Amino acid sequence: MLLATVVLSIFPLYYMIVVATREQGATSSVPPPLIPGSSLGDNVGRLLSNENAAFMTGMVNSAIISLTLTVSVVFLSTLAGFAFAKLRFRGRNALMLSILVTMMVPAQLGVVPLYMMMAKLQWANHLPSVIVPFLVNGFGVFMMRQYVSQSVPDELIEAARVDGCNTFRIYWSVVLPALRPAIAVLALFTFMAQWNEFFWASLAMGDPSNPTVQISLQHLSTGYYNDYAQVFAGTLLSILPLLAAFIVFGRQIIGGIMEGALKA
Amino acid sequence: MSLPTTTPAHSAEVPPQPGRAPRSPSSFLVRASRWSRLDTKASPYVYIAPFFVIFGIFGLFPLIYTGYVALNDWEVGADTHTFVGLDNFVKILSDNYFWNAVFNTIGIFVVSTIPQLLLALMLANALNKRMRGRMWLRMGVLVPNITSVAAVAILFSQLFARDFGLINWLLHFVGVSPIDWQAHKWTAWLAISTMVDWRWMGYNALIYLAAMQSIPKDIYESAALDGASSRRQFWSITVPMLRPTIIFTVIISTIGGFQLYAEPLLFTGGASAFLGGTLRQSQTVTMYLMEQFYNKFEYGDMAAVAWLLFFLILIFSGVNYLITARLESSGKRGGKK
Numbered sequence: 001m002l003l004a005t006v007v008l009s010i011f012p013l014y015y016m017i018v019v020a021t022r023e024q025g026a027t028s029s030v031p032p033p034l035i036p037g038s039s040l041g042d043n044v045g046r047l048l049s050n051e052n053a054a055f056m057t058g059m060v061n062s063a064i065i066s067l068t069l070t071v072s073v074v075f076l077s078t079l080a081g082f083a084f085a086k087l088r089f090r091g092r093n094a095l096m097l098s099i100l101v102t103m104m105v106p107a108q109l110g111v112v113p114l115y116m117m118m119a120k121l122q123w124a125n126h127l128p129s130v131i132v133p134f135l136v137n138g139f140g141v142f143m144m145r146q147y148v149s150q151s152v153p154d155e156l157i158e159a160a161r162v163d164g165c166n167t168f169r170i171y172w173s174v175v176l177p178a179l180r181p182a183i184a185v186l187a188l189f190t191f192m193a194q195w196n197e198f199f200w201a202s203l204a205m206g207d208p209s210n211p212t213v214q215i216s217l218q219h220l221s222t223g224y225y226n227d228y229a230q231v232f233a234g235t236l237l238s239i240l241p242l243l244a245a246f247i248v249f250g251r252q253i254i255g256g257i258m259e260g261a262l263k264a
Numbered sequence: 265m266s267l268p269t270t271t272p273a274h275s276a277e278v279p280p281q282p283g284r285a286p287r288s289p290s291s292f293l294v295r296a297s298r299w300s301r302l303d304t305k306a307s308p309y310v311y312i313a314p315f316f317v318i319f320g321i322f323g324l325f326p327l328i329y330t331g332y333v334a335l336n337d338w339e340v341g342a343d344t345h346t347f348v349g350l351d352n353f354v355k356i357l358s359d360n361y362f363w364n365a366v367f368n369t370i371g372i373f374v375v376s377t378i379p380q381l382l383l384a385l386m387l388a389n390a391l392n393k394r395m396r397g398r399m400w401l402r403m404g405v406l407v408p409n410i411t412s413v414a415a416v417a418i419l420f421s422q423l424f425a426r427d428f429g430l431i432n433w434l435l436h437f438v439g440v441s442p443i444d445w446q447a448h449k450w451t452a453w454l455a456i457s458t459m460v461d462w463r464w465m466g467y468n469a470l471i472y473l474a475a476m477q478s479i480p481k482d483i484y485e486s487a488a489l490d491g492a493s494s495r496r497q498f499w500s501i502t503v504p505m506l507r508p509t510i511i512f513t514v515i516i517s518t519i520g521g522f523q524l525y526a527e528p529l530l531f532t533g534g535a536s537a538f539l540g541g542t543l544r545q546s547q548t549v550t551m552y553l554m555e556q557f558y559n560k561f562e563y564g565d566m567a568a569v570a571w572l573l574f575f576l577i578l579i580f581s582g583v584n585y586l587i588t589a590r591l592e593s594s595g596k597r598g599g600k601k
Contacts, residue, residue, distance in 0.1 A: 002390045006404035009466060013407065015430065016419050028428045079311040089308035099315070102323060106523060108550060109574045110326030112333055112567040115557075117326070119341075133322035136315045166300065167307035196412040198526040199550070203557070214526075217414040221421070222533045228422055235415035246410045250403045253410070257467065258474035 013239075020232040027228045043233035050220070054209055055234055058216030061205075063241075065130050065212065066194040073190045074183055076136035081144025082175050086157055087167070096145065103138040107200065115203055125207035130200065140186055147182040148175060185256035188249050192242055213238045334567035340557065345564070352568035362569070364544050365552035366576065368453070372528070372548065373521035373580075376457035381513060384465050385506075388472035389498055402473075405466030416463050417530035424455040424531075446531065452546040459527045464520075468513050475509040476502060507589075514588045515581050522577045525550040549573050 015034075019027055022037035024046075047055050083089070084096050114133065115124070123129040152175055160170045176183075201212045208219050220234050246253060334352055338345035356362050391401060408416070423430045424445040432442045445451040479502065487497050503510075528546045529537050538555045540547025547555075553573065556566040 001386065002401060005387055005390075005466075006401060009405050009408050009462070012416075012419055012423065012462065013411065015423070016415070019422070027422065030428070030433070032428060032430050032433055076314045080315050083308040083311035087304075087308040087311070089305075092308070095312065095316075099319075102319060105327060106519065106574060106577055108523060108553065109570050110323065110330055111553075112563055112570060113326035113329040114322060116333075116563065117322070133318065135318050138315070138319070141312075141315055166303050171311075192410060196414075198413055199523070202526075203554070214412060214414040217412075217418060218530060221414075221418045221530055222537060231418060232422075235412075235418050239411045239415050242410045242412065246403070246407070250406075251399065254399070254402050254406060254470060257406075257470045 016232050016236055019228055020236040022229055024227055024229045039229065040233065043229045044237070046227070046230045047220075047233050047237075050230065052208060053216045053220040053234065054211055055213075055216050055220065055237075057209070058211045058213040059237070061127060061211065062195055062213040064127060066191045068131055069134055069194045070187050070191045072135045073137065073140050074187050077140030077144045077186060078148075078176060078179055078183065079171060080136070080141045081146075081148050082152075082171050084141070084145040085148035086152065086154070086175075096142075099138040099141055103142065111200065111203065114200075118204055124204055125210055129204040130197070130212065134194070140190070143186060144179070144182065147179060151182075152178050181252070184249065184252050188245060188253055189256065191245065195242060330567045330570060333563055334571055336564045338562070338564040340561040340563055348564070352564045353572070356565060356568050356572060361544060361547070362549075362552060362572075365540075365547045365549045368449070368528075368540065368544075368546055369522055369524065369548045369576075370580075371449075372453050372456050372460070372524060372546070373518070375453050376460040377514070377517045377521060379457075380461040380465050381468060381510070381517070383461070384468035384513075385472055385503070385510075387465065387469040388476055389502065391469060391473050392476045402470065405469060407466070408463045409467040411463070413463070413526045414530060416459055417527045420455065420459040420462070420527075421531050421533065424458075446541060447545070449543075449545045452528075452531070452541065456524075456528050456531055456546060459531070460521075460524070464517075468517075471513060472506060472509060475506050479505045511585060511588045514584050518581045518584050519577055522573065522580065523550055524548045525554075549576065 018033055018036050020043055021040040022033050023039045024043070026033045026037065047053070084092060118124040118129040121128075123132070156174055156178075157170055160174045165173065196214065197212070198214045198218075201215050202218065205212050205215050211219065217231075217234055217238055220231050335347060335349060336345040337348045337351070387405065391398070391405070395401075424432075426432065426442055426444045426446070429445075431445075432440075435443070443451055445455045483501055483505075484497055487501060492500065525548065528540055528548050529551055532539070532541050532546060536542050538547070538551050538558055540551055549569070550573065553566055553569040556562045556569060
């Protein structure tokens with residue numbers, strides 16, 4: 001069963017590679033192609049010169065969005081998580097509870113006013129519309145709060161204070177280094193989630209000339225042509241950053257899921 | 265290790281007594297301690313402020329405002345809007361297409377989730393054995409989950425294509441004539457469910473695996489001594505012990521399932537993409553939501569659908585919680601007999 005599952009898990013991706021590397025029209029032959037060809041370069045060439053999909057713009061946009069948000073979510077979540085876990089202040093529990101409540105509300109509920117705001121700010125179809133609202137989220141803050149309270153002993157923070165560290169110095173030199181494993185998981189998760197984000201981007205970045213990579217794929221696949229070799233070259237390129245991250249950090253991603261850190 | 269001069273200033277400041285400055289002759293120390301008191305008082309709020317500012321503007325405000333928008337006749341791009349009370353809700357709730365979308369969403373959810381979670385349970389059980397290359401196997405089953413949703417949807421649309429799709433080609437070996445998967449409700453549901461399951465089964469299996477590993481080994485040992493077969497152990501020990509995890513995955517799948525969007529949208533493709541095909545055979549509630557925007561240009565109706573979707577998620581999460589909790593406990597009782 002295990003082997004069959006692994007084969008079934010990987011085969012569709014293998015087939016993606018096969019089609020992406022075969023000549024245009026190879027998918028309409030019987031039997032279907034099952035061995036990679038040598039036309040990847042041609043297919044990528046057609047993909048990049050396809051103005052309807054603006055694929056390169058999509059890749060660059062998604063890289064900017066995902067990297068910016070990864071840095072921002074990690075920084076702001078660790079900062080707030082540290083405050084909630086280790087600093088004493090009035091209203092701490094009530095504020096933390098309010099964050100937890102917000103995590104239960106689905107994104108679709110606020111989507112209409114959010115889009116209206118973007119239209120008003122003239123951010124629609126520009127990068128701020130998919131970056132600014134997501135600079136930090138409740139899940140990251142909650143995850144980091146849990147991790148800080150487990151892995152940073154109070155004595156360590158007291159000792160740093162006695163040594164004359166101010167609060168930001170404590171965060172930077174004591175807390176952050178201790179959070180490294182959790183930061184890796186949160187960073188990977190944020191990057192992948194943002195790279196894959198589809199629903200909001202389809203609304204906020206719907207203009208075909210300035211898409212994210214996912215929206216570019218949508219335009220590519222719903223075009224009037226059936227050039228699967230080109231489309232699959234696009235899907236293949238679009239998952240390369242994810243595959244690379246998975247090959248390098250697969251252990252951390254699996255660890256994160258199994259510790260319950262990552263949720264759908 | 266610490267410098268002796270700093271210790272008194274800080275120990276004087278540790279009990280938070282406002283207005284009592286440490287009696288130090290050096291004005292530098294006074295200033296330093298005032299600064300440090302400001303630091304301890306203000307820092308927490310400064311650190312959590314970004315979340316609340318961002319969330320307040322882009323999260324909370326839209327959530328509240330969406331209630332107001334839903335009560336108005338409000339066209340996309342219009343400068344004015346009129347208050348119509350619950351008219352939008354009445355209109356949506358009496359629209360057969362809305363109920364068709366609800367039916368499709370629930371249908372796809374049932375067709376995808378039940379086999380997915382059962383298979384994930386069995387897969388987790390298989391992964392839970394000691395063996396070589398465990399990490400590779402786990403990575404193998406998780407690969408689908410890290411591929412992007414658009415790529416998966418496009419890939420499977422081709423696999424399920426009528427004319428030259430791989431799946432129809434395989435089926436012809438067992439004598440099935442080509443199926444137009446996209447044209448009918450059931451086949452479209454099945455194809456979409458396959459995409460969802462392919463992407464999420466390994467993920468759920470890993471969650472189950474994590475929970476399985478926390479079950480104490482001696483329970484299995486004593487069951488084995490009592491002569492329980494491994495199948496018996498699976499159903500009478502593993503599954504009941506996984507109860508909270510199973511409930512968790514059911515709820516997460518419900519929330520995800522009701523927001524299903526990219527897969528059916530890209531599977532449908534073409535001009536009727538938002539409708540889920542010419543007969544709306546695979547239009548989900550979220551696609552119906554977007555139809556209000558792209559085809560009807562109605563903010564008001566869109567917000568009303570968003571609220572209805574939210575209520576549907578709440579109701580179905582509750583229902584599924586009760587069903588799972590019930591199934592589990594009756595299974596447990598059956599196992600104890």
